[in-house]
Amino acid sequence: MRYQDGRVCNSVIHTLTRDSENDRQRIDQTSLLDMSLRFNPDVLVVGEMRGAEANAAQEAARTGVAVLTTIHSNSCEATYRRMVSLCKRAVDMSDETLMGYVTEAYPIVVFCKQLENKSRRVMEIMECEILPDGSRNFRPLFQYAITENRVENGKFIISGQHGVVQGISRSLQKRFLENGMPQDTLQKILRIGGDSQ
Known part of the structure; x- marks a missing residue:
């Protein structure tokens, strides 16, 4: 949608995941996060981190994009440990390295x-x-x-x-x-x- 002078009046892009038996047609949160960075967003909102998308979200946040998300944990400090365990579903890195990444990404x-x-x-x-x-x-x-x-x-x-x-x-x-x-x-x-x- 644009104003009469051509300016964009709605710069929000909503995306959805899609499961499929065919790997080429499957769209998961990680794919959406990677794709969204091409739009040079000011803010990314990830509905809830429950798996490997946590790694893509922290990577996006460390590029300077504000990333807002939710995650289930028992306390503020436990949130960082939970993020680390979710990131490990995507990458094989030490807990210490991933803790450094998630604390940088989400201050x-x-x-x-x-x-x-x-x-x-x-x-x-x-x-x-x-x-x-x-x-x-x-x-x-x-x-x-x-x-x-x-x-x-x-x-x-x-x-x-x-x-x-x-x-x-x-x-x-x-x-x-x-x-x-x-x-x-x-x-x-x-x-x-x-x-x-």
Whole structure:
């Protein structure tokens, strides 16, 4: 769809996988991710990583494309280990190498959980800071603190609040700016979470 002057007014491309007995007609998430990079996207959204497509997604993210996806895991830190195990379905690399790749690809992880009362909460937002010596520092940025957890008349009553733990690292601030985040947007983030050293 285009405006009268020829500009594209919808630059979103939706793709779907297709299974087939014929290998040449089969389209999987890995193929779609590889193909999508030809369009020079600003953002790629992978519905859910459940297999070898995790490797293609982290490769795309390490080219500078923002990749948003979901994955099942038990915590923010466990998310990186789960990504590594999924990447290993596609490539034979050491866990250490793949951990380096996925932490570079996804510097921020958001962990959501369904609580006993069936409500869903963002439990933690975490940054994985890559230090100059190559080691990793897991930095919790925000956490949900449960302040009440009880059963009343057979129903779970759970309440709590979100709180700031620490601000984003200087290296992530630099990465945001280098990838086009406006300075005023970064300043808003820093006012919420604080400026970390």
